[in-house]
Amino acid sequence: MxxxxxxxxxxxxxxxxxxxxxxxxxxxxxxxxxxxxxxxxxxxxxxxxxxxxxxxxxxxxxxxxxxxxxxxxxxxxxxxxxxxxxxxxxxxxxxxxxxxxxxxxxxSNENLQPIEQKVETVKNLKHDQKITTADKAVTLKKEASGYSITVTNNEQGKTFINNPAITSNLATAFHVAENSKQGKVTATFADDKAEAIVQALKGEQVAFGNxxxxxxxxxxxxxxxxxxxxxxxxxxxxxxxxxxxxxxxxxxxxxxxxxxxxxxxxxxxxxxxxxxxxxxxxxxxxxxxxxxxxxxxxxxxxxxxxxxxxxxxxxxTAFEKAPKASRSLLQLTGLVMAIILIGQFTNVSKLILLVAVIIGVVAILFASNSAAIKNPEGWGAMKYPQLIYGMIGIFVYVGVEVTIDNNFGALLKTPGYLTAEGLNESQISRYVSLYWGSLMIGRWTGAISVFNLSSIGKKIATIVVPFIAFAIILYVNKLNGSDVSDLYGYVICIALIIAAFFFGQDKPVKTLLTVSVLATAAMLIGIVTNGIVSVYAFIAGGLCCSVIWSCVFALGVAGLGKYTSQGSAFLIMMILGGAVIPPFQGVLGDIPAIGMHHSYIIAAAGFAFLAFLALKLRGVLKAQGLDFDQQIEGGH
Structure with missing residues (x-):
């Protein structure tokens, strides 16, 4: 250097x-x-x-x-x-x-438009999508059946509450909204009354940001x-x-x-x-x-x-050229861009397009490895099957880690999931913080291995550090004024991940398989339950995710020799999964028959694939004479 x-x-x-x-x-x-x-x-x-x-x-x-x-x-x-x-x-x-x-x-670039000009916009709202007037007085929301209208219960709001052009088209009368702490009232109306309701709101404006x-x-x-x-x-x-x-x-x-x-x-x-x-x-x-x-x-x-x-x-460090691998990555990029353009300018289902992206990424990577096996010249690190599996693993892992969290806010806002009325935007921060804090718990625990502790000292630290990290998470949330009493029971999940760390013994394959199986089980528990148990289960995905990156990365670059740096660069590119899998779950969440809660089957499937990947990578590496779990430690 x-x-x-x-x-x-x-x-x-x-x-x-x-x-x-x-x-x-x-x-x-x-x-x-x-x-x-x-x-x-x-x-x-x-x-x-x-x-x-x-x-x-x-x-x-x-x-x-x-x-x-x-x-x-x-x-x-x-x-x-x-x-x-x-x-x-x-x-x-x-x-x-x-x-x-x-x-x-x-x-700041708000575009104010008269609401009476947005009849088609209201008619085309998807389930759980809503439109709010610029003065925040009225909100129209698409429900599973029909619409709801929520109005601020003040002097301005009463002009709408008492407007015959509105009340005569309602399916249910205005009543105090259960989830309102700001004096709002709500009512419902059928799909065929949308135009009449919108026209009755004439004079109101809606803001469409850029x-x-x-x-x-x-x-x-x-x-x-x-x-x-x-x-x-x-x-x-x-x-x-x-x-x-x-x-x-x-x-x-x-x-x-x-x-x-x-x-x-x-x-x-x-x-x-x-x-x-x-x-x-x-x-x-x-x-x-x-x-x-x-x-x-x-x-x-x-x-x-x-x-x-x-x-x-x-x-x-010498730069290892791999022109064929570069072309493969550019083809992958071209595929993704082409599908984006198709989605922008056609009416092809977004679900189909996102599935096409995922299949396309996997197909291009496997095709590249297949071509490299026949003629390794110019392929660089892509001639190693463990790298290809590692790239797919990082793609899935990052996608799952991000999708659990990015869709979590919408799930917590769903009435009947955690609370009868659903949480508002500001109330979800402590749960989101605990999810990311769970990754911190695992990574702080993983960092213990860099200190020269005795065997007993390392075991004690592996038990103590996660709970110290959890206490810090609770403390910073408490400083924000959040009631964290409903998070105390999460210590059970922390105890389980500590047991998983001991069972994994710092061996990448064993650790990856263990936490992936645990995470799959957690996602399934989260899907079939409601309330705080389901919340704990989904958040526990963060505990498992905390060690997956290092395990997949270590297995993906094993045995690459002079191509290790290049392989690392290719693995990092697969952060692309965080751009693809969350909207895939989002599309499922927009389908009323599935909803946000059951859309978490995407996360369960992702973790199940990572469990399979652990076994597959072990076989690939053993075929090359690398008994990886015996040779390498420090998986997390």
Missing amino acids: KDLASSQKTNGGALATLVLVFFFWGFIAASNSIFIPFCKTFFNLTQFESQLIGTAFYGAYFIGSLVLYVISESRGSDLLNKIGYKKGIILGLAISIAGALLMIPAV FPFILLALFIIALGFSLQQTCAQPFAIMLGDPATGATRLNLGGSVNSFGTTVGPIIVSFFLFGTVTSDAEATSVSSIKTLYMIVAAVFALVAIIFAISKLPDGKND
Whole structure:
């Protein structure tokens, strides 16, 4: 390694600054869990449309990684080695700043239209989709059968409550809404009365925000994150003795997990202010303030990096060219883009298109490996079947991890699931925080292995650390004013994952199989039950997810030799799963016969596949003479 080879002492100031970047990756990613249900209400979206936030965010990681790799491939050398990791981080921060600043006009760009001109829009609402007037006085919502109309019970609202043109078309009279803490009344009307009701609201306006503009801003933010992560992880290793590089990476990962835990709480506070407010009471200015602060923090970190006397951070690792693999990845990208265009300009079912994407990704990867086996020249790491299975595994894993959470807000808002009336947007933050906190619990526990503890010390730490992490999660939620008493029973789930860690013995195949089977069972329990038991079951998916990435990654690059770095880059590209699988579940959730609750069969199927993958990878590696579980430790 250049530049840093002579500096074996860890640069504490630089590491602290870098760790702050790790924090914000987790903070923003987990905050999407709060932003998605907010946008669904604020922009009158279907569940599928709301999941496009995750598609934009995680799709940017794939595009960013692919572009960087293809440019390096065409140059025949690593582009980041040319500019240095330090400058790469600064450039990534600058891109994210641009995205955060773009969010400000994006959320401000409201298009007010008279409601009487939106009759067809109301008629075309999907189940659970709603449209709210600009003054928040009236909300029309599509129910499983017919519509509901909810009106603010004040002087303004009484003009609608007592309007004969409205009351004469109602199926049920106005009554106090059970879930209202703001004095609202609700009624229902049949599908064929929609036009009459809308015309009776003449004079009201509805705001249609520029949601595609929001998606573009999030895409740019994540594009910057993609570059930052590509640079920051090797840079962290280079900030001191390479022998302690893993410790610095674990520190960064632990702080990242803490960011995912507090992110939903902080964003919920910015958007709603209290745990009793809902999206309809939220001002656009709160979103602008949030992203102004994010942009300012990114700018501060970029300035610190720019003026610091840190070396550029470069290495001498040779770049292994694989032109055929590059073409395969470009074909995969072309397929995804073509399907997006088909969905945009035709009426082909979104469900069919998303299934086509998933099948297409798997087919292209297996076809690539098949061609590479016949003629390995030019395929690089793709000639190894374990990498192909690993890429599919990362695709499924990231998709499942993200979909559990991104659709969770809509599930918690469903009447009759956790509470009779369903939660509002601000009340879901403690559950989202616990989900991401569950990943933190597992990763903090996994980090124990980097410390030179005795056998008994490691066992004690494996038991104690998860409960310390859980206490921290409860504490930060308590600071936000949330009642966390209903989360205490989650200790049972933590005890089960501790037992799974001991059973897995730090062996990747055994650990992956164990947690995948547990997660599959948890998802099925969540599907067949309601209330807090179901909530615990779905959140417990986070405990299992906490160790899956490292297991699949280790198995996917096993035995790759000089292609290990290239294989790692290909695995990271498969974060694409986070852009595809959540909207797939969202489409199912929009189907009344399935609904949000039963749409979690997608997560169950994903974990079941990962259990199969553990067995398949063990067989593939053994066929190459690699008894992986006996040779490698540190799976989590």
